[in-house]
C-alpha cells in the first residue's frame with residue numbers, strides 16, 4: 001500500500017525472469033516522474049506520443065497503465081516540504097522494474113544533493129546508457145554529423161560524481177586534511193586552510209561491471225570497437241585503474257589478445273573481432289569533432305560520461321533529442337540527457353524529443369519493437385517536414401517553429 005501513489009486498477013506488473021529477461025504483460029504498469037522545470041511540458045507530450053505509437057502498433061491489444069510517482073519539487077507539494085525523494089517512489093521504481101523520469105533540479109553549491117544521482121545509487125543503476133545518433137536533416141555544428149554514431153556506457157554510481165566531499169572551512173574538511181597531511185604524508189594540498197575536498201572512489205567491481213556491459217552490448221549489436229575513455233595519465237589509480245581493469249577484463253572474460261604488442265586488444269572471432277582500445281579524455285573530446293567515425297561504443301567513468309554525453313549530443317543537434325537509460329541488472333529507469341532548463345519551464349516551448357526517444361528506448365527494452373519503430377518514424381517525419389521546436393528552428397533554413405506539444409502532435413501525424 002502506498003501513501004500517495006495510486007496504482008492503476010487495470011494494469012499488471014512487469015516481471016524479471018531469472019536470466020534478467022522481462023515478462024511484459026499487455027497492460028504493464030509503468031511508473032513515471034513528471035520532473036521539475038520543463039518536466040511539466042515534456043512528460044505529458046511523451047505520454048501522448050507513446051500511447052499513440054502503442055495504439056497504432058497493436059490496435060488496442062496493448063496499452064501502458066501509467067502510474068505517477070513523485071520526486072523533486074512536486075514531491076515537496078504532495079508529501080511535505082522536506083520530502084524530495086519519498087521512500088515509496090524508490091520502492092515503486094524497484095517493484096515495477098521499468099520506469100521513466102523527467103529531469104530533476106539540483107541546486108549549485110549548497111542545497112540538496114542530486115536526486116538523480118541518489119536514485120541511481122539507491123537502485124544501483126550502474127549503467128547510464130546514452131546512444132548518440134543522427135537524424136537526417138537535423139541542424140548540426142559539424143560538417144558530417146552522420147558520422148557520429150556512438151553509444152555511451154557511463155559508470156553511474158561512483159567517481160567524484162558520487163558526492164563524497166566536504167566544504168572549505170568546515171570541521172569535517174579540517175579533519176580530512178589533517179588526516180591526509182599527518183597520517184598519509186600528503187604535502188601537495190596547495191591551500192590547506194581554504195580547500196574543499198572531494199573524494200573520487202573508483203572500484204574494480206564498479207568499473208568491471210560497466211565495461212562488461214559495454215563489451216557485451218558491442219557483441220550483441222555487431223559493433224566495431226569499445227573505447228575506454230579515461231584520464232589515467234593524471235589520476236593513475238582511479239581513471240588509470242578503469243583502463244587497466246578494462247583491458248584485463250577483456251582478456252579474461254572475452255579472450256581478447258593484444259594487437260601489435262598492445263595496449264589495444266581484439267576479441268576473438270567468436271566475439272566478432274571487436275577492438276578494445278583506450279583514449280585519454282581530452283584527446284577524445286577533440287577527436288570526436290575531427291574523426292568521430294573512429295569511435296563506436298564508449299565506456300567511461302561517471303564525470304567524463306556526463307561531459308561526453310552533452311558534447312556528443314551537440315554534434316547531432318543538441319540535447320533536445322538526446323535520450324538515455326539508467327540500468328541495473330534488472331531495473332531500468334529511462335530519462336533524457338538534459339536537465340530542467342528552468343527558463344523555459346511551463347512555456348510549452350522546449351523540444352520533447354529527448355524524453356520521447358528515451359521512451360522509445362524503453363519500448364525497445366520491453367520488446368515492443370513495433371511501437372518503438374513508429375516513434376522513430378514519427379521523429380524522422382517531423383524533422384523531414386521541418387516542423388520543429390525552437391532549438392532546431394533557429395538553425396534550420398525554411399523551418400516552421402512549433403511548440404513542445406505541437407511537436408508531439410506532428411510526430412503522431414507522421415507515424
Ligand SMILES: NC(=O)C1=CN([C@@H]2O[C@H](COP(=O)(O)OP(=O)(O)OC[C@H]3O[C@@H](n4cnc5c(N)ncnc54)[C@H](OP(=O)(O)O)[C@@H]3O)[C@@H](O)[C@H]2O)C=CC1
Nearest residue numbers: 103104105106107116319320337338339340341350351391
Ligand atoms: N538527469 C537530470 O535530471 C538532469 C538534471 N539537471 C539539472 O537541471 C538543472 C538545469 O541545468 P542546466 O545546466 O541549465 O542544463 P539543462 O540541460 O537543463 O539546460 C541547458 C540548456 O540546454 C538546452 N536544453 C535543455 N533542455 C532542452 C530541451 N528539452 N529542448 C531544447 N533545448 C534544451 C537549453 O539551451 P538554450 O539555452 O540554448 O535554449 C538550455 O538552456 C540543474 O539543476 C541541473 O542539475 C541537469 C542535467 C540532467
Ligand SMILES: O=C(O)CCC(=O)C(=O)O
Nearest residue numbers: 105106114116117306337
Ligand atoms: O543530477 C543532476 O542534476 C545532473 C545530472 C546530469 O547532468 C546527468 O546525469 O547528465
Ligand SMILES: [Mg+2]
Nearest residue numbers: 306309310337
Ligand atoms: Mg549531464
